[in-house]
Amino acid sequence: MPEPPAVSADDLIRQLDDADPEARRVAALGLEGVAGAVEPLLDRVGAEEQPAVRDAMLTTLAGHDTDRVAAGLAVHLASEDAGLRTAAAEALAAMPVSVPALVPRLLEDPDHDVRMLCARVLADLPHPEALTWLAVMIKDDPHPNVVASAIDALLPSLGPEHAELLQRAVRRFPDDPFLRFTVEAALR
Amino acid sequence: MTETQPKVLVVDDAATVRAYHSTLLTEAGFRVVQAANGLEAVETALTTPFDLFVVDVNMPKMNGYTFVETLRSDTVGTPAPVVMISTEDRPGDADRAYAAGANLYLVKPVPPERLVRIARLLTADRVAAR
Amino acid sequence: MTSAATGTGLAKAEFEKIREYFYRRTGIQFADSKRYFVDKRIEHCVRAAGFDTFAAWFGALRTGDRPGLLPELISQLTVNETYFLREDYQFDALLNSVLPRVLAARGGPDRIAGPVKILSLPCASGEEPYSIALRLLEEWPHIDTVDVEIHGADIDGEVLERARHASYGERSLQRVPAPWLARHFSPVGAGRYQIDDGIREALTLRQVNVCDTAAMRSFRDFDVVFCRNVLIYFDDLSSRRAAENLYGAMRPGAYLFLGHSESMSRISPIFTPTRLPEGIVYQRPTGAKR
Numbered sequence: 224m225p226e227p228p229a230v231s232a233d234d235l236i237r238q239l240d241d242a243d244p245e246a247r248r249v250a251a252l253g254l255e256g257v258a259g260a261v262e263p264l265l266d267r268v269g270a271e272e273q274p275a276v277r278d279a280m281l282t283t284l285a286g287h288d289t290d291r292v293a294a295g296l297a298v299h300l301a302s303e304d305a306g307l308r309t310a311a312a313e314a315l316a317a318m319p320v321s322v323p324a325l326v327p328r329l330l331e332d333p334d335h336d337v338r339m340l341c342a343r344v345l346a347d348l349p350h351p352e353a354l355t356w357l358a359v360m361i362k363d364d365p366h367p368n369v370v371a372s373a374i375d376a377l378l379p380s381l382g383p384e385h386a387e388l389l390q391r392a393v394r395r396f397p398d399d400p401f402l403r404f405t406v407e408a409a410l411r
Numbered sequence: 412m413t414e415t416q417p418k419v420l421v422v423d424d425a426a427t428v429r430a431y432h433s434t435l436l437t438e439a440g441f442r443v444v445q446a447a448n449g450l451e452a453v454e455t456a457l458t459t460p461f462d463l464f465v466v467d468v469n470m471p472k473m474n475g476y477t478f479v480e481t482l483r484s485d486t487v488g489t490p491a492p493v494v495m496i497s498t499e500d501r502p503g504d505a506d507r508a509y510a511a512g513a514n515l516y517l518v519k520p521v522p523p524e525r526l527v528r529i530a531r532l533l534t535a536d537r538v539a540a541r
Numbered sequence: 542m543t544s545a546a547t548g549t550g551l552a553k554a555e556f557e558k559i560r561e562y563f564y565r566r567t568g569i570q571f572a573d574s575k576r577y578f579v580d581k582r583i584e585h586c587v588r589a590a591g592f593d594t595f596a597a598w599f600g601a602l603r604t605g606d607r608p609g610l611l612p613e614l615i616s617q618l619t620v621n622e623t624y625f626l627r628e629d630y631q632f633d634a635l636l637n638s639v640l641p642r643v644l645a646a647r648g649g650p651d652r653i654a655g656p657v658k659i660l661s662l663p664c665a666s667g668e669e670p671y672s673i674a675l676r677l678l679e680e681w682p683h684i685d686t687v688d689v690e691i692h693g694a695d696i697d698g699e700v701l702e703r704a705r706h707a708s709y710g711e712r713s714l715q716r717v718p719a720p721w722l723a724r725h726f727s728p729v730g731a732g733r734y735q736i737d738d739g740i741r742e743a744l745t746l747r748q749v750n751v752c753d754t755a756a757m758r759s760f761r762d763f764d765v766v767f768c769r770n771v772l773i774y775f776d777d778l779s780s781r782r783a784a785e786n787l788y789g790a791m792r793p794g795a796y797l798f799l800g801h802s803e804s805m806s807r808i809s810p811i812f813t814p815t816r817l818p819e820g821i822v823y824q825r826p827t828g829a830k831r
Contacts, residue, residue: 244514252754252785274828275788275811282781303501305474313471317777319605336499340469341738343424347603347777368519369497375425379562380603399520404434405427428562450814451806455815458820465595486813 232257239263244273251279259342261287265295274306285314293321297329300340312340316347323348335366342369346376354380361388367396374405386410415541417462417534420441420470422452424470424480430463432526433498437529441534449473449481456487462537463530466513468497468504483512492533496521550580555595559583562603563618565723566611567773568804568808571618582617589613599728612774619773619802624710625668628714628769631798632676635765635820636660639796640681642766656688660766660790662751664693667704667736667744668713669767674740675721676762692745693762701746708735751783760790770800784809797823 224336230238230253236249254260264280271277284292299311324345329341342360345353360373370392377385389406396402419441421432426447435442443484444459450473451478457511464482470474479493491513497504501517514533517526551559556576564570571579583595590610592598602610626632640657647653661670670693677684695701707730714722726734749756751768752775766787772780787797788811796814799805805812805823812823 229524248785249653249789252782252789253758255754255782278809278811279785282785285778286782301455305468305476305507309469309471309474311779312469336469336501339498343469343471344664349603351604351606353604371427372425372498377679379427380564380600381558400523401428401431401520406429408427408430426565446808447565448733448807450810451804454806454814454821457814457821473807477810486815497670501815 232259236263236328239267244276247273247280248276251276251283253288258287261289261292265292268296269299269302269307273334274310275327277307277310281310281314285317287319288322290324293318293325297325300329300337301332301334308340312344313347316344319348319350323350323352326352327395329332330356330360330364335364335369336362337367338369339372342372342376345373356406358385358388361392367399367402370396371399371402371405374409375403378409381409415538416440416486417441417463417530417538418444418460419446419463419465419530419534420446420452420455420459420461422446422449422466422470422475423467424448425467430466435523435526436465436530439530441530447520449475449478452478453481453487456482456489460489461491462489464493465526465530466493466495468495468499468508479508479511479513491537494526494529501537550577550596550679551583555583555599556580558599558820563614564601566592567615567802569802579618583614586610586617597684611776615774619800621771623665624713624716626672627668628801629716630819631767631769631801632672634798634817634822635673636676636681636748638817640647641685643796644683644687645710646659647764650683650687654689655762657688658690658692658763658765659761660763661691661693662749662766662768662787663695663771664701664704664746665695665697666700666709667693667707667746668709669693669769670704670744671707671736673767675717675725676745678725678740679721689716690745691743692760692763694749694751696748696750698748701748704744704746705739705741706735708733715776727775729760739817751786752779753788753831754782754786757786757831763791763795765796765798766791767798768798768799770803772799773803780808784811791825793825794827797824798825 229372235250235253238246241247264284268277268280271280296311296314299307300357302308323324332338345357357373357377361370389409393403419436421429421443423429424447428446433445444455444507448470466475466478476497481487482489494515496507496511496517498519498520505516516524555760560571577610587595587598590598601607643657644653656773659673669690674691677689693704711732714734725737725740767785772783775783813826814821815824
């Protein structure tokens with residue numbers, strides 16, 4: 224098979240603005256590991272309308288597990304676009320080096336949807352502190368849906384030591400039948 | 412279990428929500444199958460016909476809106492009723508759900524008896540037609 | 542209280558946890574009836590990794606402290622053997638459903654321009670691409686008129702050498718019908734058979750890492766890709782990148798087969814699941830928007 228000609232990183236960055244979505248997708252994927260591509264990719268990922276192109280951008284961005292990328296993606300957790308905010312959450316869940324520094328701020332975000340997505344990130348983040356943060360959310364978060372998401376995320380790692388935490392959550396939201404059902408099932 | 416029981420696909424990435432909705436609907440006489448995201452739900456719906464879909468919005472790989480659009484497109488092509496249940500009540504979300512092809516958009520928490528009543532209502536025609 | 546390390550099985554709650562974790566991670570769900578099987582395999586994983594309790598092992602698995610734990614778990618909970626005509630229903634799908642659609646989409650068997658290209662990745666020691674070749678030679682009505690290229694690729698140079706040599710033992714050949722064996726293989730001693738030169742030389746073999754985007758750029762315009770039982774072993778980002786590289790290697794509308802217990806639903810939404818009579822396959826969408 225003939226090898227296609229090598230393309231420079233600068234060419235690929237220019238190609239991110241190509242009118243053809245397949246050209247943009249190939250460019251985004253080809254920029255793996257190119258530090259200079261982080262800013263151009265972060266600039267474009269929020270506006271990219273083709274899901275396949277956006278996914279390629281996020282795959283490459285998540286490969287740069289740096290504070291800059293994590294902060295640049297966390298912004299999209301508040302996006303109006305459901306596809307973008309869940310895709311951003313998935314990418315963040317694959318960034319165990321840089322996401323932990325962001326978590327304290329995400330736990331305090333005034334938007335409860337952002338805090339719920341944070342629980343989903345923590346569910347998949349391979350990091351020893353993830354369980355601690357989830358416990359904090361269950362204990363302190365004022366919104367029942369956030370507490371429910373955190374319980375869901377904690378569930379696979381649940382131990383007897385969490386019983387009191389869960390029972391207290393049910394007492395905080397006595398009118399939420401889902402929370403009651405979930406905690407009863409978990410403690411059974 | 413009989414073939415006359417309406418069949419529901421519960422789609423949610425949260426295992427706890429799947430368990431809750433499945434328990435409510437099973438106790439109310441529905442046959443329930445679960446999927447953990449929109450894409451798995453598409454794969455399931457391609458091989459099994461359902462009378463009702465109960466669908467979350469925020470899910471990895473494929474969110475609820477895209478799932479419902481896919482359900483209504485040639486990829487699956489089913490007219491079966493869809494209830495979307497979201498944790499969010501942002502302006503425009505309900506419109507987005509209806510534009511995708513959902514029959515009903517609800518915001519959590521949904522009282523259990525209301526979910527069951529809605530499920531019965533939306534599947535009554537399909538059960539009677541059998 | 543039961544302990545996985547003492548060989549007394551998992552507690553119900555432990556079984557539920559590992560079942561949910563595995564489902565979340567891979568899309569594979571074990572029924573209650575598989576409890577004994579799962580228990581035994583998990584006990585093996587816990588002991589082999591040197592843990593005393595399920596809880597300690599599961600904690601390390603969950604936090605990613607020991608990267609080797611997950612591949613070992615997947616390997617224990619899935620069956621992974623290589624032999625000729627394995628998961629044969631997918632080759633049925635290739636012949637009966639996929640190739641007719643590929644030909645139709647490319648102008649029909651008489652007007653198709655260029656070869657039909659099939660990729661087996663990973664091809665390991667060659668059983669899969671040669672199985673495809675055998676089924677086409679024996680059963681596909683257009684084999685004499687339509688040009689078909691079969692390519693095999695693997696990350697492991699050593700298995701590629703074996704694929705190139707193409708001599709196989711009884712165990713690997715157990716499902717090959719005797720007339721096919723007589724027509725396409727020659728005995729080479731010690732109960733081994735080598736596939737004929739014509740078939741060996743027609744197979745293009747290359748070493749490649751499916752996660753390497755630059756290397757994968759030279760794979761283009763495939764009509765059908767078999768990528769079975771490998772993506773499941775990759776971590777989240779690697780499996781995404783591999784799926785995206787495969788997408789780039791395929792024509793719009795081309796077909797992708799995964800292993801029978803694998804699902805794209807845990808990897809990437811860029812492909813469209815399509816129902817065939819033989820089961821689900823994935824297609825690269827024809828338009829840009831999915």
